[in-house]
Amino acid sequence: MIGDDEIQKQQGIIPYVLTGDKHYLDLRAFPDKIKLAVWEKQNHKCAICGKEFxxxxxxxxxxxxxxxxxxxxxxxxxxxxxxxxxxxxxK
Known part of the structure; x- marks a missing residue:
């Protein structure tokens, strides 16, 4: 069975070939590995309101x-x- 990640990757290849825009090769949602690293870098604080979460x-x-x-x-x-x-x- 093909997962959502694979479906998005397959759908993104055609727009990438047509436009050359590499962002179509990325999934829209950030993987947990990236989110966790950024959360740590931001000291567990929201980048807008500055509250810790x-x-x-x-x-x-x-x-x-x-x-x-x-x-x-x-x-x-x-x-x-x-x-x-x-x-x-x-925005």
Whole structure:
């Protein structure tokens, strides 16, 4: 059975071939390994409100939005609390 990751990778190959935009090769969601590293780097604090949160209450967010070509990489990740991430949306 093909998992969601494989389906997204297969769907991203065609837009990549047509446009050359490498962000189509990335999954949109950050893997836990990246999110955990960024959470640690931010000292367990939300990048917007500055409050400290346990990892399970934080979400990975793209600095440059994925829809605008932002890559799903550690350099393009910030950890936000759920409330700040919902408020930020696609801004």
């Amino acid at each position: 346990d990892y399970q209450f934080m979400e990975g967010d793209h600095f440059t939005p994925w829809r605008d070509g932002g890559r799903t990489t550690i350099e393009n990740c910030q950890m936000l609390c759920r409330e700040c991430n919902r408020r930020k949306g696609g």
